[in-house]
Amino acid sequence: MTESASSRFVFDPSANQSRPLWRRLIPQRWYAHLILTISVIIITFPMFYALLISTQSNPEVWNHKFTPGDKFFENLHTVMVQRNMGRFMLNSFVIAMAISIGKTVMSVLAGLGLVYFRYPGKWLVFGFVLVTLIMPGDVLLIALYRRVVSFDGWPHPYFALTLPLLASATGVFIFRQHFMTMPPDLSEAAQLDGASPLQFLFRVLIPLSWNTIGALMVIMFLFGWNQFLWPLILLRDQNLQVVQWGMQSLSQNLEVGDNFGPMMMGVIITSLPPMIIFLILQRQFMKGFALTRDK
Template identity: 35%
Template sequence: MVENRPWLNALSHLVLITGVVVVAFPVYLAVIASTRGPNDFYSGLVPLLPGPHALENYSAMFGAGLSTSGAPPLGLMMTNSLIMALSIALGKIAISILSAFAIVYFRFRFRLVAFWIIFITLMLPVEVRILPTFKVVADLGMLNSYAGLSIPLIASATATFLFRQFFLTVPDELMEAARVDGAGPMKFFRDILLPLSRTNIAALFVILFIYGWNQYLWPLMITTDTGYYTVVMGIKRLVAVADAIPQWNYVMAAVVLAMLPPVVVVVAMQRLFVRGLVETEK
């Protein structure tokens, strides 16, 4: 793939640029729409240049929300989303790295069984088990609470599986050297395994944070109190107004705001994230 063919170069660039445009154009539209006044959309033509109302749209959405659609201010919803996404990401990492540690480094009875049970839950995403999970959460009185929002989503096998695969690549001699050096299991975990998993943890954090942030169905199910609404489900409410035209400028301002935290997380952790995906540091 080191040949120098101008036509091939041009063609591949064309394909890439087309792809970028297809992905980026809707985002651009959202940003533009969020800077326009409320009446700019009635003409049926979508404006392509920014308007003067950015500040008022954003501050209105962030501070007050749209009372007509029964959604609280974005500030509150984003805080809720942040709490939920962070607890899911951190909780999942904490639980899965410990269970992977147990499965890889300890010989206990039913170890394989434990692994397979965890593994099988990979086939049961939230949507599949949503009704029984709802029943359990409701019976435990966790509806309309942060615990109810995050705990059922913390239990999952993906991260356990990834950490297990990573731990298997860590040479056994490292553990043996630590044993000879007088480190017990938890000390080995803290001093050796955790630092080695740093990039993997970062990569998983990014993925899981976005996963938690983008949850739609589950918060929709278990929250009836507007105080616990998350931003992704809130956007839907903004659009679904009765007997009126959606106020696209406000909706789009909410959309842009909802996009920001995942972007910030990805940008901030990009270097670690990429290293965690491609490099194994041993």
């Protein structure tokens, strides 16, 4: 594309021809390519190194071999079956999906309630939600744990785990902002057509909000998948533990280092689902953050 090839601040169109040949051979903004390439190498190196180690046996790790070993499937079996990571991944997937769907649905509804209706004290309701931004879950951890375990009617421990995490001040804030930027004609027209608020939500608002919903789902899935401290203290039954807990149990003997291959296999499989979700929903995610150039 000519536009991206031309410099942003060139005002003399003949400047390009007057440059000497050697300068035309070097790509423009080579320094940007250089810095970005170095950054990509440094930032991705730990993950590729982990991938390499996950195929090796321990002697190969200690001798710093840079060729893939043949222990990939052995390590995979160790991690998934012996160390129960398959089970932990399934547990975490259930928890993360419940959290991300629950949070998104509740945030959309709250955003609807904060934008599309008239009632006194609306700012108070919004303030009530927004103030919780300064009360992170970790600050409330001890008191929340005490409150949650004092109630023994939970049908399943996962209800105790996920329910306290379902409200999201960030999500409510994002959807409120998003709905407020939508043209008011939309709801006027919907009302003229006799649509109920719920019909308006499902036929108009949600179809127009997929980018925001996608972005929020990615963030919330990561939030759920990365839960560690809360399940660590809450879940008594080890079979119900989450993938991050399984991961930390794989890296128990770090300095002794008798299990680097399985440990890095754990790293790979623990990171795979969030990375896949991130890649699938990347378009929505970037658009939700208004990141694409051609908007």
